[in-house]
Amino acid sequence: MITTDFVDRDRYDRMRRIDWVDVESIQSKRCLVVGAGALGNEVVKDLVLAGFRKITVVDMDHIVTSNLSRCLFFRDSDVKKVMKADVVASRASELDPEAEITPIVSDIKDLDDWHYDIVIGCLDNISARMHVNAHAYYNGIPFIDGATDGMNGRVIVILPGGPCLQCTMNRTHVEQMERRFTCTGNGTAFVPKTASDITTTAVIAAMQVREAMKIASGHPEKCVKGATYYNGTEGTMETLEVTVDPECVNHQE
Amino acid sequence: MSIAITVKNVYNGSTIRMEVENDETMGDIIKSAAEYWRKEASAYILKKGKMLLRSSMTVAEAGIITDDVLEMIPDPEGGSR
Numbered sequence: 001m002i003t004t005d006f007v008d009r010d011r012y013d014r015m016r017r018i019d020w021v022d023v024e025s026i027q028s029k030r031c032l033v034v035g036a037g038a039l040g041n042e043v044v045k046d047l048v049l050a051g052f053r054k055i056t057v058v059d060m061d062h063i064v065t066s067n068l069s070r071c072l073f074f075r076d077s078d079v080k081k082v083m084k085a086d087v088v089a090s091r092a093s094e095l096d097p098e099a100e101i102t103p104i105v106s107d108i109k110d111l112d113d114w115h116y117d118i119v120i121g122c123l124d125n126i127s128a129r130m131h132v133n134a135h136a137y138y139n140g141i142p143f144i145d146g147a148t149d150g151m152n153g154r155v156i157v158i159l160p161g162g163p164c165l166q167c168t169m170n171r172t173h174v175e176q177m178e179r180r181f182t183c184t185g186n187g188t189a190f191v192p193k194t195a196s197d198i199t200t201t202a203v204i205a206a207m208q209v210r211e212a213m214k215i216a217s218g219h220p221e222k223c224v225k226g227a228t229y230y231n232g233t234e235g236t237m238e239t240l241e242v243t244v245d246p247e248c249v250n251h252q253e
Numbered sequence: 254m255s256i257a258i259t260v261k262n263v264y265n266g267s268t269i270r271m272e273v274e275n276d277e278t279m280g281d282i283i284k285s286a287a288e289y290w291r292k293e294a295s296a297y298i299l300k301k302g303k304m305l306l307r308s309s310m311t312v313a314e315a316g317i318i319t320d321d322v323l324e325m326i327p328d329p330e331g332g333s334r
Binding site: 035037038039040121122123124125126146147148149152153154167168169170171172173175176194195196201204226227229231238239240241242243245246247 | 280284287295299300303309326329330
């Protein structure tokens, strides 16, 4: 009997219709997601739905009520009882039972293993971003960093050999980083709450995962070149060219 | 010789008129403008057209001329909490 519904039995049929997408390659790539908050929830959801099956999620925080307006995988019953990374890994696995999602409840600065194909930054402070940027760059791993502030957001794709996140930074970033530290001298970061909403979070996360799909499909040349700034209030987006800063510590011989 | 430029905060529309020298850097300009907008403590990036101006780049290297308008954009930091 001739049937026409076979195409609907393939989970990734519609994705395969995009000419540059390589589903099998995406499934084989090891992806590190740093941060399991607002961006982290959206990024992991998109990664799993896009076919990524080897995902590690790092976060050291527990869930609080204010996370619930932006985090798909969190529930009221999770508040103050469970850790973000554990919940994201567990609930995201339900989207695709073949996905292996490994939670690591830890400060990213304590992570020793950097054997990944792609790193996705979903962080909330410059200090942690600089750490991830340096490790990804040193290890030659593409790094896709996302950031939001209210209706504004930014995505930057860092590819081996090109400019890195630190190349875009200046003294205001250093001052912002210094404002984050307490006077206890023990390195405890105080991170004030920034404005955040799910719509901007979803846009930025989707852009990050789309760039990851390009890299995982073997098409890094298709990645957006530079830093993309999104203004959700005005509905505008602009990509700025970024060049290597010869004074950047990551680019010293 | 001083070059008169305008620095614009893209998100609040505020502008500053500034005089800069050829050997001053984009970092110097960002720092001065950020101090002017101190009430909105944030990290910023500076752009001219479609180019993100690196901190170490000088006014001469960036090809900045009189009456250029440079735009400052707050660089978002959040995403996790």
